[in-house]
Amino acid sequence: MTQSMKEFDDFNFSVDKYTKELTRECVGGSDLQQRKKEIEAYSEQTSATLKQTCKRNYMKFIETAKEITHLESEMYQLSHILIEQRNILASLTDGKTSSNLKAESVEADNATTEDLENSHATRAVKEMVQGFNGNLEGKTFLNEGALIELDPNDYRPIQRVFFFLFNDVLIVCKVKHDKRLEFLSEYDPKKIAVINIRDLDGVKNAISIITTDGSKMYQSITAAGKSEWIEKLNEAFRFDQLKKTKKGPAPQPPTRVKQQPKSETPPPSHSPAEPKSLEDETPEWVSTASEEIQTLIAQRHFEDAQALIKRTQDYLRLNNKLPSATIIERKVKEQELKLTNVLLKELSNSHNRNLQIALRAVKRPLKILVEMGRFRQASATLLKVCTVSLRVAQREARRNNAEISELFFCDLTQVACDFLNAFEEQPACVSALVVWCNAELQYFASQLIKHYLTKGTALEAVAKCVERVRKPSTKLTEIGLDISYHLEGLLRTTLESLIEESKQRLLDTVGRTEESWQPHNLHTKSNLKRMLLELDSLGIDVRAQTTGDTWINLTQSTVVFIRHFLQLTEHCACLAKCETLLQSLELLLRDLFVAQHALKPPSDMAVDPNFVMKNKIFLVDNLLPIAIEKFRHISGRQCDSLRELQTKLARQQGAPLPKQRSVYTTDVF
Amino acid sequence: MSKKPTAGPALHKVIMVGSGGVGKSALTLQFMYDEFVEDYEPTKADSYRKKVVLDGEEVQIDILDTAGQEDYAAIRDNYFRSGEGFLCVFSITDDESFQATQEFREQILRVKNDESIPFLLVGNKCDLNDKRKVPLNECQLRAQQWSVPYVETSAKTRENVDKVFFDLMREIRSRKTEDSKATSGRAKDRCKKRRLKCTLL
Numbered sequence: 001m002t003q004s005m006k007e008f009d010d011f012n013f014s015v016d017k018y019t020k021e022l023t024r025e026c027v028g029g030s031d032l033q034q035r036k037k038e039i040e041a042y043s044e045q046t047s048a049t050l051k052q053t054c055k056r057n058y059m060k061f062i063e064t065a066k067e068i069t070h071l072e073s074e075m076y077q078l079s080h081i082l083i084e085q086r087n088i089l090a091s092l093t094d095g096k097t098s099s100n101l102k103a104e105s106v107e108a109d110n111a112t113t114e115d116l117e118n119s120h121a122t123r124a125v126k127e128m129v130q131g132f133n134g135n136l137e138g139k140t141f142l143n144e145g146a147l148i149e150l151d152p153n154d155y156r157p158i159q160r161v162f163f164f165l166f167n168d169v170l171i172v173c174k175v176k177h178d179k180r181l182e183f184l185s186e187y188d189p190k191k192i193a194v195i196n197i198r199d200l201d202g203v204k205n206a207i208s209i210i211t212t213d214g215s216k217m218y219q220s221i222t223a224a225g226k227s228e229w230i231e232k233l234n235e236a237f238r239f240d241q242l243k244k245t246k247k248g249p250a251p252q253p254p255t256r257v258k259q260q261p262k263s264e265t266p267p268p269s270h271s272p273a274e275p276k277s278l279e280d281e282t283p284e285w286v287s288t289a290s291e292e293i294q295t296l297i298a299q300r301h302f303e304d305a306q307a308l309i310k311r312t313q314d315y316l317r318l319n320n321k322l323p324s325a326t327i328i329e330r331k332v333k334e335q336e337l338k339l340t341n342v343l344l345k346e347l348s349n350s351h352n353r354n355l356q357i358a359l360r361a362v363k364r365p366l367k368i369l370v371e372m373g374r375f376r377q378a379s380a381t382l383l384k385v386c387t388v389s390l391r392v393a394q395r396e397a398r399r400n401n402a403e404i405s406e407l408f409f410c411d412l413t414q415v416a417c418d419f420l421n422a423f424e425e426q427p428a429c430v431s432a433l434v435v436w437c438n439a440e441l442q443y444f445a446s447q448l449i450k451h452y453l454t455k456g457t458a459l460e461a462v463a464k465c466v467e468r469v470r471k472p473s474t475k476l477t478e479i480g481l482d483i484s485y486h487l488e489g490l491l492r493t494t495l496e497s498l499i500e501e502s503k504q505r506l507l508d509t510v511g512r513t514e515e516s517w518q519p520h521n522l523h524t525k526s527n528l529k530r531m532l533l534e535l536d537s538l539g540i541d542v543r544a545q546t547t548g549d550t551w552i553n554l555t556q557s558t559v560v561f562i563r564h565f566l567q568l569t570e571h572c573a574c575l576a577k578c579e580t581l582l583q584s585l586e587l588l589l590r591d592l593f594v595a596q597h598a599l600k601p602p603s604d605m606a607v608d609p610n611f612v613m614k615n616k617i618f619l620v621d622n623l624l625p626i627a628i629e630k631f632r633h634i635s636g637r638q639c640d641s642l643r644e645l646q647t648k649l650a651r652q653q654g655a656p657l658p659k660q661r662s663v664y665t666t667d668v669f
Numbered sequence: 670m671s672k673k674p675t676a677g678p679a680l681h682k683v684i685m686v687g688s689g690g691v692g693k694s695a696l697t698l699q700f701m702y703d704e705f706v707e708d709y710e711p712t713k714a715d716s717y718r719k720k721v722v723l724d725g726e727e728v729q730i731d732i733l734d735t736a737g738q739e740d741y742a743a744i745r746d747n748y749f750r751s752g753e754g755f756l757c758v759f760s761i762t763d764d765e766s767f768q769a770t771q772e773f774r775e776q777i778l779r780v781k782n783d784e785s786i787p788f789l790l791v792g793n794k795c796d797l798n799d800k801r802k803v804p805l806n807e808c809q810l811r812a813q814q815w816s817v818p819y820v821e822t823s824a825k826t827r828e829n830v831d832k833v834f835f836d837l838m839r840e841i842r843s844r845k846t847e848d849s850k851a852t853s854g855r856a857k858d859r860c861k862k863r864r865l866k867c868t869l870l
């Protein structure tokens with residue numbers, strides 16, 4: 001048979017010829033009938049293989065897509081880390097330049113690296129880009145990189161492109177299959193309009209560039225890459241302006257001349273010992289202290305100001321009989337207050353959309369304030385600063401479709417660690433931290449509720465969302481913050497109403513589909529096999545119920561319910577890890593089960609009552625124990641409602657039938 | 670895997686214009702995500718898209734939130750060209766921003782070359798009525814001169830936020846149906862437009 005079927009695969013297969021030959025070969029109608037059957041069988045087999053191949057490829061596709069998103073997120077993280085590092089390096093070089101000596105050499109360094117970059121980029125364009133003959137001498141290189149051009153109508157990728165950006169030209173090349181670059185066009189950055197595409201049907205990291213040739217859409221691989229392009233194109237746009245302003249203030253040396261005031265302040269050694277010999281005469285440094293402090297504050301030498309305040313106060317404490325002591329003390333107190341206010345202002349101005357940067361910026365004022373003993377005010381202000389960063393980050397992440405839970409808890413941990421480092425010994429501050437955490441948690445929960453746990457969300461998505469929140473929140477216990485309980489409390493009402501709503505929705509669907517109350521025919525062997533495997537993966541084996549090649553000796557509705565119920569059990573169990581939800585989840589599972597169990601054929605339908613009974617018994621004896629165990633295994637809790645239901649229904653069935661049940665239920669009664 | 674014809678819901682392109690700091694981004698974000706953003710960060714040009722139901726019909730709105738800064742004036746033409754309707758925003762607490770609307774209006778008319786382009790004059794920050802610098806009747810007068818609607822909004826309290834976007838989309842939609850009628854039927858629409866201009870003069 002396969003021999004004759006081979007002909008179908010032939011490239012030159014002709015229907016006419018085949019039919020003619022077939023009719024010639026065959027003797028009589030029955031033979032033809034026979035052939036027809038064979039061909040039909042072959043056709044069925046082919047379509048089955050086709051389906052399988054399709055499915056296999058589809059699975060592969062899904063796997064790959066998953067892998068890609070995984071890689072993408074890794075890349076995203078990496079680029080973040082890189083930006084971080086770059087910031088740190090930048091702040092290091094900043095620190096260097098402020099010490100005058102090294103400034104020049106650094107600048108010289110900068111200049112040479114800039115030149116190097118320029119010539120490197122110029123050479124790259126010359127060597128790699130076919131068809132570009134422009135002159136790049138004397139231009140400043142700003143950025144380069146690969147992007148994907150998207151169709152502005154359906155956002156499908158059109159081609160891979162590569163950009164070289166110099167101060168006054170943007171060179172766009174096409175990336176050919178052999179990775180070589182072909183020159184497409186060049187534009188004047190001053191005539192380019194760039195649009196940051198923030199939200200477009202989930203298209204990530206896209207920008208639109210309007211040039212003299214119209215508007216085009218490009219996608220960067222990472223979010224960081226996209227912001228870099230926007231920044232650099234803007235830099236090119238303003239290049240001439242920037243250059244001018246850069247030249248202006250450049251010749252002025254950095255303003256902080258740290259050494260100078262120190263020499264004016266008194267040598268520290270002479271404070272306690274000397275005054276004795278001078279008796280009632282106030283040393284000059286003490287009498288001028290308050291003015292000196294004022295100057296130091298104005299020059300932003302806060303550390304020195306604080307040191308001088310302390311030294312003066314120490315001195316006055318030991319020499320409190322000096323006639324001018326009270327006046328000086330009052331003046332110094334005034335300055336101390338002023339310094340505190342300045343530092344607090346400094347602290348509260350440190351807010352930044354990037355938490356790391358904010359935390360770095362607060363370090364200096366924070367340290368001094370702590371030394372001055374201003375724990376309460378300092379800690380309160382610090383927390384306010386963190387609030388801004390945390391909330392902005394959450395909003396940004398949501399808009400970029402990034403994972404917000406992990407981010408939130410990561411940030412929260414970071415704040416908590418930094419905070420505890422600074423204020424560990426201050427119980428009042430620590431409790432302020434706890435209060436703050438709860439407030440942030442409340443905001444986070446409200447965001448989750450508003451954007452991820454909206455009405456109508458399927459239980460599966462709810463379970464996933466909640467799982468993603470719970471894991472990191474338990475981790476915080478490691479640093480002594482127990483917020484899980486509070487978080488569950490915040491989400492509870494929402495989750496409960498979602499569960500209730502799902503329950504109604506699920507109950508509404510029970511018995512909706514038409515049921516013939518006949519064994520379920522899956523029509524092909526492969527369909528049956530697939531169904532069996534799927535049920536295996538959910539933990540139930542129904543092979544004992546199969547008959548023939550394609551039948552399961554249960555109704556279709558029962559089979560579908562088994563699958564659905566076990567999936568639901570997984571999601572419910574996941575949610576039931578928190579005890580407060582346990583009851584409503586149990587009820588959902590129980591009510592759904594009872595509804596399915598109660599299904600019966602309409603009275604006018606001729607159905608074998610034994611078959612109806614068989615379905616019910618299968619649900620109670622096979623499905624229920626597995627669901628109960630699954631629930632317990634995932635949630636770590638017993639599902640009492642289901643267990644009670646099982647005993648009750650088993651009793652109703654009369655016959656004890658204690659086949660597999662014993663393992664699970666002997667402990668009741 | 671063949672190319673789908675991108676029929677989809679109708680797409681209406683809206684552009685936010687106005688001086689910096691008047692609340693263009695705040696209005697956009699309030700409309701998009703139901704939230705008020707306190708922190709001020711100068712925008713360059715951000716685009717957003719959202720599916721909404723407009724009088725029972727599902728449509729897409731594309732919002733381009735632009736920069737108010739002077740130095741972008743030169744390339745603003747490029748942005749404006751793609752717009753089908755404009756929300757021209759000023760802050761009722763800032764007279765300069767109100768004066769600036771005149772310039773924006775002129776630039777839009779020059780780029781679009783169409784006196785009856787869908788356009789709303791929007792006085793934002795109406796929650797700060799006690800700090801009001803631009804009298805209501807002046808705003809209304811200007812709107813009347815331009816033959817455009819005037820609406821006061823607050824991105825903070827969400828007052829009239831949906832209204833301005835939806836009203837503008839309705840205008841854009843009716844302009845589109847008008848235009849398509851004109852191209853399928855006669856050029857009688859041109860007369861209409863001219864008539865509009867006449868009443869203006």
Ligand SMILES: Nc1nc2c(ncn2[C@@H]2O[C@H](COP(=O)(O)OP(=O)(O)O)[C@@H](O)[C@H]2O)c(=O)[nH]1
Nearest residue numbers: 689690691692693694695707709794823824825
């Ligand atoms: N009170 C109040 N403040 C607003 C309102 N709209 C915007 N703001 C604030 O005004 C500042 C500038 O807003 P923004 O949207 O960035 O202005 P844009 O430059 O026009 O985009 C921000 O600090 C906003 O919080 C409003 O309706 N009421």
Ligand SMILES: [Mg+2]
Nearest residue numbers: 693694711712
């Ligand atoms: Mg803005």
